[in-house]
Amino acid sequence: MPELPEVETIARRLEAELVGKTIREADLRWSRTLATPSPRKFKEQIRGQKITNISRRAKYIVFRLSSFHLLIHLRMSGDLLLRNSTTEPAPHDRLILKLSGGKSLAFNDTRKFGRVWLTAQPEEVLGKLGPEPLDAGFTPEWLYHALHAKRRQLKPLLLDQTFLAGLGNIYTDEALHLARLHPLKLSDSVSIQQAQALHGAIQSVLREGIRRNGASIDWVYRGGEFQNYFRVYDREGKPCKTCGTKIERITVGQRGTHFCPNCQALK
DNA sequence: AGGGTAACCCGGACGC
DNA sequence: TGCGTCCGGGTTACCC
Numbered sequence: 074m075p076e077l078p079e080v081e082t083i084a085r086r087l088e089a090e091l092v093g094k095t096i097r098e099a100d101l102r103w104s105r106t107l108a109t110p111s112p113r114k115f116k117e118q119i120r121g122q123k124i125t126n127i128s129r130r131a132k133y134i135v136f137r138l139s140s141f142h143l144l145i146h147l148r149m150s151g152d153l154l155l156r157n158s159t160t161e162p163a164p165h166d167r168l169i170l171k172l173s174g175g176k177s178l179a180f181n182d183t184r185k186f187g188r189v190w191l192t193a194q195p196e197e198v199l200g201k202l203g204p205e206p207l208d209a210g211f212t213p214e215w216l217y218h219a220l221h222a223k224r225r226q227l228k229p230l231l232l233d234q235t236f237l238a239g240l241g242n243i244y245t246d247e248a249l250h251l252a253r254l255h256p257l258k259l260s261d262s263v264s265i266q267q268a269q270a271l272h273g274a275i276q277s278v279l280r281e282g283i284r285r286n287g288a289s290i291d292w293v294y295r296g297g298e299f300q301n302y303f304r305v306y307d308r309e310g311k312p313c314k315t316c317g318t319k320i321e322r323i324t325v326g327q328r329g330t331h332f333c334p335n336c337q338a339l340k
Numbered sequence: 341a342g343g344g345t346a347a348c349c350c351g352g353a354c355g356c
Numbered sequence: 357t358g359c360g361t362c363c364g365g366g367t368t369a370c371c372c
Contacts, residue, residue: 148365184350186365225343
């Protein structure tokens with residue numbers, strides 16, 4: 074399941090491979106993948122567009138084209154695959170962009186949660202997002218004040234993309250454990266020292282993810298040994314790697330939430 | 341206003 | 357085998 078580090082890695086790879094290529098044709102194989110515009114308009118507008126830049130904003134992959142922005146959100150099960158144009162479409166391919174130079178970019182998405190936007194106004198999609206957790210503007214001071222401007226449980230607040238953009242369920246649990254903060258702790262009860270710890274933990278787990286996936290992205294979506302790196306996520310009943318206490322799993326805002334009741338005491 | 345939860349979209353995994 | 361339930365990213369609708 075692609076979270077921010079995986080999306081970052083995909084965007085970097087695509088940037089290295091696809092800048093300068095022209096989109097010859099779009100093969101839309103599952104029309105609901107398209108958030109906007111209509112399939113007809115999409116095919117018409119994307120034809121002949123040149124890819125000038127590829128980047129990431131939150132968990133969106135942003136393709137800057139000659140006169141539009143193509144935004145792709147992979148959600149749960151989406152993946153972007155570079156293929157030769159002669160390769161047959163694979164099961165669960167939702168959109169295939171045929172490019173100049175004999176390559177194709179395939180958006181493959183088993184669960185059909187992922188969405189694609191083609192728009193001249195990307196801010197309509199990206200405008201409400203909070204700051205990037207790895208950008209210079211995300212500082213311990215900003216986090217402290219932002220936390221105190223709300224009175225919300227830390228876990229749902231950190232998952233709120235308008236508060237901070239790009240944290241998903243796994244990295245939120247990991248960051249809270251590293252910062253020794255209970256997921257239900259109220260945001261305005263966090264001390265300046267705790268905000269500093271949380272800030273460091275968020276950047277640390279994301280950077281760790283990026284570093285890891287840069288080396289071996291292929292198993293990220295296939296299970297493999299990904300879970301061996303988790304401190305708390307998906308480790309219910311297993312010993313905390315810090316203190317040995319059994320990791321607990323609770324539901325917070327309908328999300329599975331994992332924490333160490335000893336390291337992350339509420340009081 | 342600002343907090344919370346439920347439904348929604350999906351298919352795979354898993355339990356019975 | 358087969359049916360029901362859970363899971364999850366993020367938005368929207370709705371209630372407190």
